[in-house]
Amino acid sequence: MCPNDYQIAAWVDGLLNETEKKEITEHINHCPQCLEKVFFLKKTLYREKYFISKKSLLERIVVFFEKELLKIKEIPNNFQSNLLQYSYREENILKNYLEISMEDVNLILEKEDDFLKLTLSGTGECTLSDKNKRILFSGKVSQKPFFLLNLKESYFLSTETKRVELYAESTNDKTGVES
Amino acid sequence: MLDDREIKSLILHYQNNKDKDNTFNRIKEILSEYIYHFPAIAFDSYEEDDKGDFYLYISDRLEKILTEYQVQENCLFKTYFYLVLRRHYLNFIKSSTREKKWKTESIKEETVSYQDKNKEDENNDLEKVSLLLASLPPFYRLILKLRCPDFLSPEDFLEIEKYFHLKPGEMIEKLNIILEDIREKEQKRIQFLSAKTKSPKNPYRFFPIASPQAIAKMLNIYPRQVSKWLFEIKKIAQQKIGEAYVP
Numbered sequence: 001m002c003p004n005d006y007q008i009a010a011w012v013d014g015l016l017n018e019t020e021k022k023e024i025t026e027h028i029n030h031c032p033q034c035l036e037k038v039f040f041l042k043k044t045l046y047r048e049k050y051f052i053s054k055k056s057l058l059e060r061i062v063v064f065f066e067k068e069l070l071k072i073k074e075i076p077n078n079f080q081s082n083l084l085q086y087s088y089r090e091e092n093i094l095k096n097y098l099e100i101s102m103e104d105v106n107l108i109l110e111k112e113d114d115f116l117k118l119t120l121s122g123t124g125e126c127t128l129s130d131k132n133k134r135i136l137f138s139g140k141v142s143q144k145p146f147f148l149l150n151l152k153e154s155y156f157l158s159t160e161t162k163r164v165e166l167y168a169e170s171t172n173d174k175t176g177v178e179s
Numbered sequence: 180m181l182d183d184r185e186i187k188s189l190i191l192h193y194q195n196n197k198d199k200d201n202t203f204n205r206i207k208e209i210l211s212e213y214i215y216h217f218p219a220i221a222f223d224s225y226e227e228d229d230k231g232d233f234y235l236y237i238s239d240r241l242e243k244i245l246t247e248y249q250v251q252e253n254c255l256f257k258t259y260f261y262l263v264l265r266r267h268y269l270n271f272i273k274s275s276t277r278e279k280k281w282k283t284e285s286i287k288e289e290t291v292s293y294q295d296k297n298k299e300d301e302n303n304d305l306e307k308v309s310l311l312l313a314s315l316p317p318f319y320r321l322i323l324k325l326r327c328p329d330f331l332s333p334e335d336f337l338e339i340e341k342y343f344h345l346k347p348g349e350m351i352e353k354l355n356i357i358l359e360d361i362r363e364k365e366q367k368r369i370q371f372l373s374a375k376t377k378s379p380k381n382p383y384r385f386f387p388i389a390s391p392q393a394i395a396k397m398l399n400i401y402p403r404q405v406s407k408w409l410f411e412i413k414k415i416a417q418q419k420i421g422e423a424y425v426p
Contacts, residue, residue, distance in 0.1 A: 005262045009254035016253070028348030032333065037262065038351050039333040044221045044261050046358045048213070 002034055003027060012041045105141055105159050118155075119146040126159045181209065181257045187250050194246060207241060213257070214238075217264045236271050237264065308426055314419040315412065318342055322408045325394045327426055328357055343398055353397045360393035388426050 003011070003024050010016050011024045028034045104124030109116055120126065120141040128137040128147065131154040137145055149155055157164045186209060193202045215234045218224035237244075244263055252259070308327055312320050321338050324330045336347035391405035398405075413425045 005259055006249065006252040006254050009258035009262060010252070013255045013258050015255075025346070025348035025352070028351065029346040032337075035336060035347050035351065036333040037265075038348075039331075039336065039354075040221065040265060041258060041261060042351060042354050042358070043328075043331075044265075045258065046362075047220050048216075 002031060005037075008034065008037050009041065012038055012045070105157075107157070107164070116149045117146060118149055119144060120157075124159055126157055128155060128157050130155055181213070183255050183257065185209075186256050190245055190248055190256070191250050194248075194250070203242065203245070206245060207238070210241075210260070213260065214264065217261075218268065221261070221265060222268065233268060233271055237267060240267065307420070310420055311412070311416050311425075315415060319408065319412050319415065322394070322405070323412055323425070325357065325389060325397070326409065327388055328354070328361070339398070343400075345398065350397070356397045357389040357393045360389050364390070 007016070007020070007024060011021065011028075016024065024034075028038055105120060105122045105126045108119040108121070118128075120128075120137075121144045122141050125140050126137075127135060129135045136147060136155070186206065189202055189206050189209075193199060193206060211234070214237045215230050218226075218229050218233050224230070248256075248259075308323075308330065312323060312330060315323060317338065321335055321342065324335055333347075336350050339345055339350050340347055391402045391409065394405045395402040409425055416425060
């Protein structure tokens with residue numbers, strides 16, 4: 001008799017005692033349906049990491065952007081409040097990315113395990129450098145270059161008239177963008 | 180990621196009618212990503228319509244799923260939930276025209292945005308491996324699938340038993356050896372590329388591949404034997420598809 005789904009799941013999770021494990025393994029050796037189920041679980045649990053966000057990182061980024069917009073609005077008149085325009089839609093959380101438009105240069109930020117993937121696009125030119133002023137990229141963004149940013153560092157992206165800093169704050173463990 | 184303790188505690192609250200609406204909404208919020216991406220994760224179905232429709236399909240049934248779930252069982256909620264989603268998805272695609280659409284739609288990559296040029300390369304690589312698999316004798320086909328585990332299917336474990344006299348159940352358990360090997364290599368690759376000054380051209384493999392060492396460990400043989408087989412596959416590839424290609 002086939003084990004139930006709870007038992008199959010526990011087998012995959014490695015949470016059975018030796019006797020139960022041995023019994024179910026022996027059953028799987030001879031049952032194509034159960035073999036298919038455990039294979040399905042193994043593969044799915046492995047593949048999910050490519051799809052499911054580490055929500056804490058992405059949520060922090062999104063929340064920080066929103067806070068930044070509010071902050072910009074409150075700054076006095078000599079600060080250009082339209083420096084940073086971004087499009088944020090609810091489904092972006094599910095798609096794990098955020099888009100920011102800086103006139104003719106667009107930034108797409110995506111979660112990649114413990115890194116932030118930055119993709120540049122548009123028609124303009126920009127310079128990307130790290131906190132030590134080492135230039136990582138300089139030129140037109142039409143080829144859509146992309147980078148994996150380790151957010152233990154700070155990075156600066158500059159167009160002709162705008163500048164964005166990408167960083168993580170270690171005190172609050174907060175990640176965000178500031179212009 | 181899904182906190183097993185948290186979700187089980189919430190489900191228990193829900194089953195005990197404690198602040199039922201809010202608890203249900205919180206559970207739904209936690210599970211939404213897993214439900215939404217499930218067609219892509221488990222069945223390579225990337226169509227937004229399918230994902231959205233399946234999400235609604237499960238939303239209608241989620242209360243029943245949660246009510247019937249036995250919290251005291253000894254498994255992680257997520258693992259069990261994937262089996263539940265699988266069962267529902269198979270019913271979902273059988274309804275009306277879904278099955279036909281699912282079988283004829285081609286696979287599309289969409290969760291990670293590659294440069295357009297990379298997308299063409301990715302499809303080429305997938306095609307090459309598929310072509311190669313079709314041209315190989317059964318034994319070498321199996322070896323290549325172990326090298327590229329994305330192409331593995333449950334039936335291949337019966338083949339492993341046939342050639343290596345290793346039981347399918349034990350081999351499925353040992354599949355972790357290959358998957359962990361791939362995970363480690365990818366992590367190192369990403370870390371290496373992030374340290375580079377120039378923007379990487381192709382930072383990602385379009386599908387993960389396992390090392391000969393990992394395959395050998397899984398099959399309980401020497402790595403040099405696996406390397407020998409991969410070399411033979413390369414020679415066959417040269418003959419059959421005109422290119423000495425092995426991922």
